[in-house]
Amino acid sequence: MNISHDLLVRAGTLVTQDAQRSVLCDAGVAVSDGVVRAVGPWSEVGALPAREVLDHSGDIVLPGLVNAHTHAAMTVFRGMEDDMPLLEWLMGHIWPAEARLTPEIVALGTTLAAAEMLAGGTTCFCxxxxFERRVAETAHAVGIRGVCGEGIFDTPNASYSGIEAALERVEELEDFCRGKQDLVRPCLVAHSVYATGAQTLARLRDMARERGRLLTLHAAESPAETAMCLERFGKRPVAILEDLDMLGPELLVAHAVDVTEREIALMAAKGVSVAHNPRSNMKLASGMAPIARMLAEGVRVGLGTDGAASNNALNMFAEMTAAGLMAKVRGMDPTALPAQALLDMATVEGARSLG
Ligand SMILES: [Zn+2]
Known part of the structure; x- marks a missing residue:
């Protein structure tokens, strides 16, 4: 039977990211129902019946990039309050601005972010x-894959008045994503170990495990965060997560900049993934995450842009460049994080970190 594909793409160079990391010259892919059905030399793929053919024989074609950590709607805060440290920037400027957010602003900011991400080759974002339901609705309408979670704080904000209302937002998001999980999938989100209390963190941990959902939060983003946690709780951020039994394969830790060798080994042993955001970490001078050490220990690492207010772009190619340069200067080792490792973080490893 002759099955007609929706689309054939001819590539001058095709970077497959398959298990062998094959790179093919004059090759093609066949796509049906949004899924790649065939990959191979153009002499074979080009002979398949298809409704549409795109000729990129002068270009490099590669898989869609995965932005493993962002806050899409923060495009509306791009360029606001540059040049200040993380906690002052966050608590003194970003949170007060977010107190005035509306669902409409979130939808508009997400639309802008989706356009920017798609134009830069990103096809999936966490x-x-x-107002995360509006993010999922926007991603679904635009046609970009989203893993979306309502950020849970213990304190009231523009989206909810308290923890029970916050959990209603989680359920609204779950309702919207039902039946649409090929494109938009819910996850569970705590802001951080300092803005989300232990009881709530434990509740989110249980929900993630019961529902088989990704759980993600910011942790160990900077030495200042560690100092604050030591002063308030007598423990470092990863130790707080450890004591709450939150370290597991469903957990994606954004940043993990200020982590010890023991914490890296613990994250590897527990199957925790990390979302590395080098441009955000540099802009806020949060530090340089020990990514080469994490990879050597077997921690899964994806790459993220963080929000546009702390980057100031959503460009995964810029993020790959920054990650490579940061790792090389951190280790004073020009072989640290080579190009293939960076592309893996921006594609397959990022996708795996999102489940
Ligand atoms: Zn973030």
Whole structure:
């Protein structure tokens, strides 16, 4: 039977990211129902029946990039309050601005972010924000894949008045994503170990495990966060997660900049994934995450842009460049994080970190 594909793409160079990391010259892919059905030399793929053919024989074609940590709607805050440290920027400027958010602003900011991400080759993003159902609705309408979670704080904000209302937002998001999980999938999000209390963190941990959902939060983002946690709780951020039994394969830790060798080994042993955001970490001078050490220990690492307010772009190619340069200067080792490792973080490893 002759099955007609929706689309054939001819590539001058095709970077497959398959298990052998094959790179093919004059090759093609066949796509049906949004799924790649065939990959191979153009002499074979080009002979398949298809409704549409795109000729990129002068271009490099590669898999869609995965932004493993962002806050899409923060495009509306791009360029606001540059040049200040993380906690002052976050608590003194970003949170007060977010107190005035509306669902309409979130939808508009997400639309802008989706356009920017798609134009830069990103086809999947993990989003943590407020009014998150509007983020999922927007991603679904635009046609970009989203793993979306309502950011849970213990304190009231523009999206909800308290923890029970916050959990209603989680259920609204679950309702919307039902039946649409090929494109938009819910995850569970705590803001951080300092803005989300232990009881709530444990509740989110249980929900993630019961529902088989990804659980993600910001942790160990900077030495200042560690100092604050030591002062308030007598423990470092990863130790707080450890004591709450939150370290597991469903957990994606954004940042993990200020982590010890023991914490890296623990994250590897527990199957925790990390979302590395080098441009955000540099802009806020949060530090340089020990990514080469994490990879050597077997921690799964994806790459993220963080929000546009702390980057100031959503460009995964810029993020790959920054990650490579940061790792090389951190280790004073020009072989650290080579190009293939960076592309893996921006594609297959990022996708795996999102489940
Ligand atoms: Zn973030």
């Amino acid at each position: 989003d943590l924000y407020l």
